[in-house]
Amino acid sequence: MRYRALVTLAVVLACVLALELACALGWVARTVIIPPSEMVGSLRDILWSGEFNRAIALTLTNVMISVVISISAGFVLGVAIHASDFLRRAVEPYLASYYAVPTFIFYPVFIVLFGVNSAAIIAIAVLLSIVAMITATMNGLDRIPTVLLRTARIMRLSPVKTALLIQLPAAAPYFFTGARLSVAYSFIGVIASEFILSGDGLGYAIAYAYNNFENRQMYGLMLLIVIAVTLVNMTLDRLDRRLQSRLRR
Amino acid sequence: MSSKVLASKTMASKTLPSRTLPGEALRNIVPPIVLALVLILCWQGLHLATASGAISSPAATLARLVVLMGSGRFWLDVAETGTAFAWALVLSIVLGIGLGVALALLRPVGEVMEPILVTFYSLPKVTLYPLVLLIFGLGMPAKIAFGIMHGLVPITLLTRNAITQLKPVYLRTAKVMRLSAFEAVRSVVLPAIIPELVAGIRIGFSLSLLGVLIGEMFASKRGLGFTAVNAMGLGDLDTIMAIGVFLALFAVLANGGLLSLERAIRHRSAGR
Numbered sequence: 001m002r003y004r005a006l007v008t009l010a011v012v013l014a015c016v017l018a019l020e021l022a023c024a025l026g027w028v029a030r031t032v033i034i035p036p037s038e039m040v041g042s043l044r045d046i047l048w049s050g051e052f053n054r055a056i057a058l059t060l061t062n063v064m065i066s067v068v069i070s071i072s073a074g075f076v077l078g079v080a081i082h083a084s085d086f087l088r089r090a091v092e093p094y095l096a097s098y099y100a101v102p103t104f105i106f107y108p109v110f111i112v113l114f115g116v117n118s119a120a121i122i123a124i125a126v127l128l129s130i131v132a133m134i135t136a137t138m139n140g141l142d143r144i145p146t147v148l149l150r151t152a153r154i155m156r157l158s159p160v161k162t163a164l165l166i167q168l169p170a171a172a173p174y175f176f177t178g179a180r181l182s183v184a185y186s187f188i189g190v191i192a193s194e195f196i197l198s199g200d201g202l203g204y205a206i207a208y209a210y211n212n213f214e215n216r217q218m219y220g221l222m223l224l225i226v227i228a229v230t231l232v233n234m235t236l237d238r239l240d241r242r243l244q245s246r247l248r249r
Numbered sequence: 250m251s252s253k254v255l256a257s258k259t260m261a262s263k264t265l266p267s268r269t270l271p272g273e274a275l276r277n278i279v280p281p282i283v284l285a286l287v288l289i290l291c292w293q294g295l296h297l298a299t300a301s302g303a304i305s306s307p308a309a310t311l312a313r314l315v316v317l318m319g320s321g322r323f324w325l326d327v328a329e330t331g332t333a334f335a336w337a338l339v340l341s342i343v344l345g346i347g348l349g350v351a352l353a354l355l356r357p358v359g360e361v362m363e364p365i366l367v368t369f370y371s372l373p374k375v376t377l378y379p380l381v382l383l384i385f386g387l388g389m390p391a392k393i394a395f396g397i398m399h400g401l402v403p404i405t406l407l408t409r410n411a412i413t414q415l416k417p418v419y420l421r422t423a424k425v426m427r428l429s430a431f432e433a434v435r436s437v438v439l440p441a442i443i444p445e446l447v448a449g450i451r452i453g454f455s456l457s458l459l460g461v462l463i464g465e466m467f468a469s470k471r472g473l474g475f476t477a478v479n480a481m482g483l484g485d486l487d488t489i490m491a492i493g494v495f496l497a498l499f500a501v502l503a504n505g506g507l508l509s510l511e512r513a514i515r516h517r518s519a520g521r
Contacts, residue, residue: 007361032383090280096508100455100500102462105493108481112303113295184371191373196466196478203375207467210379218379225376233371 034219042220043227052205052221059190059202062118066125066186071179074130078137078178088138095135103127103189107197121198125189129182136178140171173243180236187229305487314491323476330461330472333389337396337457342450345401349408349449350434359409370402375463387468395464400457404449411445412438444515451507458500 016036022028023035034042046052081087103124110120148170152162194203202225209218289307296306305313317323352359378395385391419441423433439446465474473492480488 004360005364008364011361012365033380086280089277090284093281093505094284094501097501097504099452100458100504101497102459102493102500104463104466105477105489105496108484108486108489109304112299112486188371188373188375192375192463195375195378196463197481203373206376206379210382215383222376222380226372229372230368233368237367 031215034215038216039219039223042216043223046217046220046224052202055200055202055205056224058118058200059194062122062125062190062201063183063186065118066122066129066190067179067183069122070126070130070182070186071133073126074133074178074182075137075175077130078134079141081134082138082141095131098131104192104196107193118200121190121193121201124193125186128189129185132181132185133178136174136181137171140174140178141167143174144170173240173247176243177240180233180240183236184229184233187232191225303486305490309487310490310494313487314495317488317491317495326471326473326476330465330474333392333464333472334396334458334461336389336393337400337461338454340393341397341400341404341453341457344397345404345449345453346408346439346446348401349405350412350438352405353409353412354430354434356413359413363406363409366402366406370406374398374460375467378464378467381464382468387470392461392464392469392472396457396460399460400453403456404453407445407449407452408442411442411449415441444511444518447507447511447514451504451511454503454507455500458496462496 019028019033020035020037023030023033081091106127107120107124110123114120114123144167148166149162152166157165190201191203194201195207196203198204202221206218206221206225209215209221292304292307296304296309352362374395377398381391381394381398385394415438419437420433423437428437461472462474465472466478469475473496477489477492480486480492
């Protein structure tokens with residue numbers, strides 16, 4: 001496992017080196033891609049100068065708010081839908097097709113509802129990420145082994161105790177998978193909305209740099225997002241795998 | 250375990266066990282319709298609640314959609330978006346299945362590449378759109394490339410996953426029969442994973458449509474995505490809602506069709 005991760009890292013590094021070489025030899029025009037070493041330099045300048053600190057803070061805050069809302073609301077909705085047979089039959093066909101709908105189109109509706117501020121962006125991000133949490137919650141509750149629930153009944157646990165001592169621990173790994181997806185989708189939702197629709201945040205900063213031919217700055221910002229999102233996703237993925245392997249015991 | 254990122258999307262394809270009794274069918278059909286009616290009522294409620302009906306009512310949206318669908322301009326946009334989407338989808342499917350098969354058969358390569366693909370899948374790919382634009386220039390190729398960036402990876406991951414989870418007896422049989430690698434893929438591997446392929450195509454369908462639309466919303470002069478962004482600039486909410494509803498209906502219908510195809514195939518292969 002460890003060895004394989006090293007090979008993966010080596011492949012990534014080899015690709016970066018190849019790009020660096022292609023840039024140095026002039027196979028790739030500077031107007032298209034700048035060498036990775038310059039991207040790193042630009043990223044360093046961006047972080048040192050503090051020029052984008054406000055945009056970074058804004059984007060991270062929006063992502064965090066979206067994550068908190070979609071995980072908590074998604075969990076509650078998932079439990080509610082799971083509890084009612086009617087609701088479940090009503091919602092399930094829509095859940096299966098949900099991600100086919102391009103949510104971004106409805107941004108102006110949220111502008112009307114919330115005004116021109118972060119709330120509209122957070123709403124889009126929540127729309128994108130909440131369904132992952134709802135589906136994971138329902139799936140987790142479905143997969144609780146019946147024998148555990150029977151044990152709870154034999155031990156005459158109250159519903160609250162059953163929920164806290166039996167159902168929650170048994171379904172926790174599935175809930176975590178949902179939470180992890182919510183984080184990834186929140187990043188996508190916030191940054192994509194900023195990029196296309198808003199006038200603020202990291203996504204907008206990249207679009208702005210592109211429109212002004214500021215390639216160096218643009219690639220620095222891209223690198224920042226790619227590294228940050230990759231680190232977050234990898235950490236959560238590792239935790240997720242650990243929890244899942246506990247399930248298989 | 251490998252493409253768990255996609256799990257939430259495939260998970261939804263499981264439904265409650267349904268029997269073919271008429272009462273049972275009714276119990277599956279009535280609740281979604283009730284929910285749809287409730288949602289439309291909520292929409293109407295929002296329309297009435299916002300000042301001077303800033304949000305278009307369902308009726309106004311429908312009327313606008315009818316007007317739009319009568320205009321030639323709208324169908325030019327649909328053709329533009331549709332062409333880019335069709336190319337993106339076909340290329341995603343062909344390349345995705347090919348890559349998935351290759352990564353599954355060359356196991357070590359697949360294991361090394363998988364984390365990279367999973368990471369790429371959960372990246373906000375919009376940030377990379379300027380790169381696509383700089384490589385391909387403005388226009389159709391950039392949109393197609395961006396659609397492929399969204400659709401290719403999930404199809405690859407699901408195909409690879411389906412093959413690695415195949416019962417070893419299939420591949421062993423192919424070996425015993427001395428099939429060449431190509432014959433084994435064509436007559437053993439691919440038929441065995443058809444349900445998963447349809448699931449992958451369904452997800453690739455949604456994502457490459459999303460990719461093409463996002464591509465059109467930024468730096469484009471044609472297509473439904475451009476028209477929607479243009480209408481945003483003009484504050485023309487009727488048009489935005491009409492386009493949104495049109496796209497949502499198209500996406501949901503296509504997705505539903507692929508979903509029932511997937512179920513039919515699974516049902517048939519389970520019956521054998």
